Every structure is written in structure tokens, then in C-alpha cells.
Amino acid sequence: MNTLAINGGTPVRTNPFPKWPIFGKEEEELILEVVRSGKWGGSTRNMLPVMEEKFAAMHDAKYAVSVVNGTIGLTVALQALGVQPGDEVIMPPYTFIATASCALLFGAIPVFVDVEPDTLLLDPEKVEAAITPRTKAIIAVHIAGASANMTRLGEIARKHGLGLLEDAAQGVGASWDGKPVGALGDFGSFSFQSGKNVTAGEGGILLTNDEKLADTAWSIANVGRVRNGAWYQHERVGWNLRMTEFQAAIVLAQLTRYDEQLLHRDRNAKLLDELLADMPGLRTLRHDPRMTQHAHHMYMFAMTPDAAELADKEAFIRHVNAEGVPLHPGYVTLNKNGAIISDIEKWTGERREQFCPVSERFAEREGLWLHQNVLLGSEADMYDVAAALRKVLKASGL
Numbered sequence: 001m002n003t004l005a006i007n008g009g010t011p012v013r014t015n016p017f018p019k020w021p022i023f024g025k026e027e028e029e030l031i032l033e034v035v036r037s038g039k040w041g042g043s044t045r046n047m048l049p050v051m052e053e054k055f056a057a058m059h060d061a062k063y064a065v066s067v068v069n070g071t072i073g074l075t076v077a078l079q080a081l082g083v084q085p086g087d088e089v090i091m092p093p094y095t096f097i098a099t100a101s102c103a104l105l106f107g108a109i110p111v112f113v114d115v116e117p118d119t120l121l122l123d124p125e126k127v128e129a130a131i132t133p134r135t136k137a138i139i140a141v142h143i144a145g146a147s148a149n150m151t152r153l154g155e156i157a158r159k160h161g162l163g164l165l166e167d168a169a170q171g172v173g174a175s176w177d178g179k180p181v182g183a184l185g186d187f188g189s190f191s192f193q194s195g196k197n198v199t200a201g202e203g204g205i206l207l208t209n210d211e212k213l214a215d216t217a218w219s220i221a222n223v224g225r226v227r228n229g230a231w232y233q234h235e236r237v238g239w240n241l242r243m244t245e246f247q248a249a250i251v252l253a254q255l256t257r258y259d260e261q262l263l264h265r266d267r268n269a270k271l272l273d274e275l276l277a278d279m280p281g282l283r284t285l286r287h288d289p290r291m292t293q294h295a296h297h298m299y300m301f302a303m304t305p306d307a308a309e310l311a312d313k314e315a316f317i318r319h320v321n322a323e324g325v326p327l328h329p330g331y332v333t334l335n336k337n338g339a340i341i342s343d344i345e346k347w348t349g350e351r352r353e354q355f356c357p358v359s360e361r362f363a364e365r366e367g368l369w370l371h372q373n374v375l376l377g378s379e380a381d382m383y384d385v386a387a388a389l390r391k392v393l394k395a396s397g398l
Helices: 025-037 047-058 070-080 098-104 124-130 150-160 211-221 245-255 258-276 305-310 313-322 338-348 357-366 379-395
Strands: 063-067 088-091 109-112 135-141 163-167 187-191 204-208 282-284 298-303 367-371
Touching: 025 047, 025 245, 047 063, 047 204, 047 245, 063 070, 063 211, 070 098, 070 163, 070 187, 070 204, 070 211, 088 098, 098 109, 098 338, 109 338, 124 150, 135 150, 150 163, 204 211, 258 282, 258 298, 258 379, 298 305, 298 357, 305 357, 313 357, 313 367, 313 379, 357 367
Parallel strands: 088 109, 088 135, 135 163, 163 187
Antiparallel strands: 063 204, 187 204, 282 298, 298 367
């Protein structure tokens, strides 16, 4: 029973966790409605305005601009905020590559500021020291569905006259100090990519409470047109970045079950917090009490520093996977990503070394993930997760 599965023992579980995406007749009916309407593109809109209005209302935002994906949404937001090639954008290194590539796509320069060791969120107390005359914006990432400290980051942005952008790709449904994320800064950018808690396969949306910023973003994403202008009235050079009616239909269907899924993930994440709390060799992340709703796009936790010295992270993950639990190593810290470093050098002529020891240690030696489909499992599934972790920890001598 205690022999590890990877060594020929019986695994803790063999049943699969829920598949993602979850879909049903709601998606099928709305897609069929789009097909029959004959209005499929992003310029002939039936579903898109409804989806934008609904999604904005969920996040207490006045304006929404749908776009082709979350990466481009971040790029459009930066450009609407007036960020130019050569300007610097402060961001955390522990995030998906899009947070940095969205700036590099047009020559803005990522400046990596380390994350807090107990939350993995951008550390506001390190942000101010990184501001230079070239700094034009801050990107706060709501990693795994946990809101960044929008109170302190907002204070810093206002003090220095900087744009504040929320990378909320993983944050749909999260809230900070009783307010939904997404319109707490100048812009919030969400993703509807395949793995997200609300998915249309691809797609994204920008939220803001500033009408001028919304109009600018809309124009950039609609080949430079102006709202309510003539069809061939192009006031700036923009791109065609529109979502389709098909994607809007899928999002609307996905939203019909989102609240129930959010509560389900929340219950299971809290149960895992309890089950892992006293487990030798592991630590859970801190949740700031001002984070009034965690979206739980993932369940992130970590090996303790002592455990990481004794047990190799990759080997630990392989052993847990063999027990039937899909544990994941997580991101590569972006300040060490070769493509990002090379692109910064291309734009600046300098090979910049940016040190972020907290992010580096979490990414390389300590950080562990369970994806959202695991959190959509049953209560018994969470006990299986804990049992698999405990079994491998014991075999590792921890």
C-alpha cells in the first residue's frame, strides 16, 4: 500500500478528474442561433454587445471592449494608456509570458519586480524603487485568481502618474476589498483561452471605467475607426482584433454556470488549505483578508525551503503524478526567460540582468500547481490529492 506507484505500488487513485471545458445545451443552442443569424464576424454584432455588457456588469465596469485574446488585450491597453516604444512597464516575473510579450510586441520594455514570498503577487513595496523617468505603467497580475494589492499599487500609480493595468486573465470573479477586479485600475484584461475559468477557446476582453480609454482601445482594435463614425473613417492606424459572434455565444453560455463553479472551486480550495496545513514539507499561500473573493483558476502551493533542499521538485512531481494526481511545476520565471531577455536586448541594445530571487526560487525549486479542473472534482477527490502528497512526502523522508 505504501510502495510508490512509480516503483510498482498501487496508486492512490486511477479515476480521472473532471474534463475541461465543461459545456452543454446552452453552448449548442447559442452557437446554432449565431449560425442561423448569418451574422458571424465581429463587425456584425448580436451576441457581442450582450456578452460585453454582461461581463462588464459582473465586474462593476462601465465599458467593455472585446478582442481576439488576452495577450493582445494587454497590448491594446498599454497603447491606449499612451505607452510608447522604449517606455518601461513594471510587472512581476512570476506570470505567463504574455504579460511581458504584450509590451515587447511594440517595443515597450518589461521591468521585473519580484513577488511576495507568501502570495506570489507583485510586491508593492519593491515597485517604487524600480520607477525611473522611462516608467509609464504598472501591470498587476492576479495570479491563479488571487487579486494583487490594488490599494497600494493604485496609490503608487497615482503618486507617480503611471497607468495601472490589471492582467486579470486568471481573475474572472475575483474581488479586492469587496470590489470585483478588472476595473480597479485604468484597464483590466481578461482571457477566454481554452484553459480559463470562462472559455471560448480563444478571445479576450478589456474593461475600464474611463470612456476616453475605452474609445481609444476600441479604435485600436477596430482598424483605427471611431465609434459612431463612418465605416471608412480611420482616425489612427489600428489592427483588426475583433472577437467573433461564435466566441461571444460560447462565453454567454459559460457564464450561466460560472457562479456555481466558482463556489465549487472555492470550497475545494479551502478544504485543501486545511488538509495541507500541517503536512510536513509543504506550505500554502497567504490570502490577504482584503482579497474578498479568490477566483481559484489554479491551486498554488509550495514545498518548504527545507523540503526543497532534500527533495528534487521534478522528481516529486513525477511521483505525485504516478499516484493519479496531475501536479504541475508551474511557470518559468520571466526574468530568466531567454526569449524575453533577447527581445529586451534587441529593443534596448543592452543585455539586462534582472534578479528576482523569490520568483526564481518558487519557479525552479518550490512551486506546485493543481489546475482548475482538479478543483472541480468532488470532496473525496481532494482527500485523494492530500493522500497522494502525504504518501510521496513520507517516501521522500519528509
